[in-house]
Amino acid sequence: MENSQLQDKLYFSIGEVKDMTGVEPHVLRYWETEFSSFRPKKSRGGQRTYTKKDIEIIRLIKQLLYEEKFTIKGARHKLREKIKNLDEELTSHPHLESSHTKENHQLSFVQVEQSVEAQLNQRDFLLHLRKKLIDISKSLRKIL
Numbered sequence: 001m002e003n004s005q006l007q008d009k010l011y012f013s014i015g016e017v018k019d020m021t022g023v024e025p026h027v028l029r030y031w032e033t034e035f036s037s038f039r040p041k042k043s044r045g046g047q048r049t050y051t052k053k054d055i056e057i058i059r060l061i062k063q064l065l066y067e068e069k070f071t072i073k074g075a076r077h078k079l080r081e082k083i084k085n086l087d088e089e090l091t092s093h094p095h096l097e098s099s100h101t102k103e104n105h106q107l108s109f110v111q112v113e114q115s116v117e118a119q120l121n122q123r124d125f126l127l128h129l130r131k132k133l134i135d136i137s138k139s140l141r142k143i144l
Contacts, residue, residue, distance in 0.1 A: 010051065010052075011049040011050065011051060012050045012054075013049070014047075014048050014050070017058065021055065021058050021059055021062060022062075023058055023062055028058065029048075031058070031061060034076070035061060035075075035076060035079070036123040037079065037123075038057050038061065040054050060079070061079070
């Protein structure tokens with residue numbers, strides 16, 4: 001897919017993502033279960049719809065796993081580490097936040113990493129909340 005087509009579209013099918021990234025659909029589906037920061041939305045018909053942000057995350061995961069030879073666990077850890085380092089950089093250099101121009105509609109690496117971190121924080125919060133709700137449910141069952 002040409003770069004201009006990438007900029008014109010908001011959502012991509014799993015086949016288009018495969019063509020753009022070289023990652024097979026079954027691998028993409030597996031990565032969804034292993035990386036909390038990578039959860040493409042599904043259409044009403046159950047089809048996965050990938051955004052530009054999802055594609056950038058896929059490319060980052062692919063780099064960590066295939067080029068840098070990390071294990072899944074190591075890639076998860078490295079992804080969190082990169083996010084933490086980028087946050088520290090942004091805190092000390094606020095001018096780095098707007099690193100792309102209006103003409104370039106692709107997400108910058110910094111934006112993707114910030115989004116990934118937000119999703120990780122949200123997932124951790126939801127897991128904590130789920131645990132608390134289970135505890136409350138167990139307590140209520142004992143009472144009733």
